[in-house]
Amino acid sequence: MIQFHDYPLSGNCFKVRFLLEQLGLEYQSILVDFYPGYEHKSPRFLNINPLGQLPAIMDKGQAVRDAQAILVYLAAAYDKSGKWFPRDHQGEVYQWLAFADQLTGSISAARLHDAMFYRLDVSKARTEGIKLLRIIDEHLWFAEKDGHDWLLPLPHPTIADVACLPYIALAEEGGIDLAPFFSVSRWMERFMRLEKFKPMPGMMPLQMPKETP
Amino acid sequence: MTSYVVALEKDVRDYSIVRSMMGDKPLVIWRGASGAINVWLDRCPHRSVRLSAGRNMGGYLEGVYHGWQFDESGKVTLVPALQGRPSHDISATVYSTAVADGFVWASVEECLPTGSGGEPCYPVHIAAPVDQVRLHVDSSVDHLTPWGVDGTMVYPTGDPAQRRAELSAIRRRLEES
Numbered sequence: 001m002i003q004f005h006d007y008p009l010s011g012n013c014f015k016v017r018f019l020l021e022q023l024g025l026e027y028q029s030i031l032v033d034f035y036p037g038y039e040h041k042s043p044r045f046l047n048i049n050p051l052g053q054l055p056a057i058m059d060k061g062q063a064v065r066d067a068q069a070i071l072v073y074l075a076a077a078y079d080k081s082g083k084w085f086p087r088d089h090q091g092e093v094y095q096w097l098a099f100a101d102q103l104t105g106s107i108s109a110a111r112l113h114d115a116m117f118y119r120l121d122v123s124k125a126r127t128e129g130i131k132l133l134r135i136i137d138e139h140l141w142f143a144e145k146d147g148h149d150w151l152l153p154l155p156h157p158t159i160a161d162v163a164c165l166p167y168i169a170l171a172e173e174g175g176i177d178l179a180p181f182f183s184v185s186r187w188m189e190r191f192m193r194l195e196k197f198k199p200m201p202g203m204m205p206l207q208m209p210k211e212t213p
Numbered sequence: 214m215t216s217y218v219v220a221l222e223k224d225v226r227d228y229s230i231v232r233s234m235m236g237d238k239p240l241v242i243w244r245g246a247s248g249a250i251n252v253w254l255d256r257c258p259h260r261s262v263r264l265s266a267g268r269n270m271g272g273y274l275e276g277v278y279h280g281w282q283f284d285e286s287g288k289v290t291l292v293p294a295l296q297g298r299p300s301h302d303i304s305a306t307v308y309s310t311a312v313a314d315g316f317v318w319a320s321v322e323e324c325l326p327t328g329s330g331g332e333p334c335y336p337v338h339i340a341a342p343v344d345q346v347r348l349h350v351d352s353s354v355d356h357l358t359p360w361g362v363d364g365t366m367v368y369p370t371g372d373p374a375q376r377r378a379e380l381s382a383i384r385r386r387l388e389e390s
Contacts, residue, residue: 138377141335145373179232180338180360182224189229204266204277
């Protein structure tokens with residue numbers, strides 16, 4: 001069974017948990033006390049990921065670390081439908097996975113500063129986060145105009161959406177106002193209405209009426 | 214009194230909620246079961262939590278915090294803590310609203326939309342006050358709405374790809390000066 005080193009307040013862990021559940025995979029969740037315990041820097045965890053970063057999984061005796069890498073790994077290994085990691089859109093998928101990493105470096109950093117008292121240049125992190133939000137908001141506006149609901153021009157979400165969603169949905173915990181990003185707000189709402197979506201702390205979607213388009 | 218564009222009509226969808234701003238006023242915008250669009254102050258009269266964090270159930274808007282229900286006129290029709298009784302003397306702050314040329318307009322007084330130059334396209338937020346932005350755009354083509362104290366939302370019309378490029382350039386000039 002897949003062992004998943006997980007922390008409930010981590011957006012990067014959310015991505016892995018979401019895909020594991022979408023794929024219906026059995027897994028064992030091993031909780032790591034990230035804050036205030038800093039257990040991800042403990043010798044035990046550094047043995048699993050020398051970078052001291054969450055998430056990480058162990059599958060068939062092999063460790064896979066980094067949220068984006070795990071998304072690719074799980075989709076490639078277990079998604080027979082090929083929907084979550086569409087092979088004929090690989091360039092776009094990798095581009096958005098890299099973009100998600102930049103969200104971690106900016107919006108997530110601002111949130112670590114505000115919520116977990118990390119010392120870093122928070123105004124620089126917010127400015128960078130807003131720059132990224134403008135890019136993805138424009139992309140989604142033009143995607144919607146062409147009749148697409150997701151980051152890729154496909155009728156279903158992919159790991160690109162999974163990778164970008166959580167730190168955007170948590171942006172206000174880092175002091176970044178999401179109100180100016182109309183298209184991003186609609187995209188988040190669509191995502192949160194997906195089957196089997198479970199919010200993590202900090203996301204507060206109420207159960208919406210199902211009739212919604 | 215001035216009327217402002219606060220959203221694109223097509224973006225205000227059934228069973229959904231749109232957040233916006235009109236000057237210093239945060240807005241919650243929702244389409245009710247009647248099909249009409251409601252523009253209210255985004256603040257619950259009970260504990261000031263954003264109404265936009267709640268949900269649009271069609272016939273009513275429900276607050277996230279204590280579950281108060283507001284009908285389309287803004288009246289409180291159900292308070293769970295009062296065993297579901299209404300509280301008709303309490304209301305959301307409702308703004309005068311109109312829909313014109315694909316835009317949703319609102320005003321703190323009577324809402325009187327002005328004409329638009331064409332099809333609505335991609336709204337652009339600029340971190341500069343509306344007086345400064347006005348010097349750079351053509352007001353017959355673009356509607357400007359103050360967004361907080363020092364921001365502006367530009368609701369342009371015209372060809373989206375072309376207007377996006379133009380407004381991005383204006384934004385860069387204003388924000389980097």
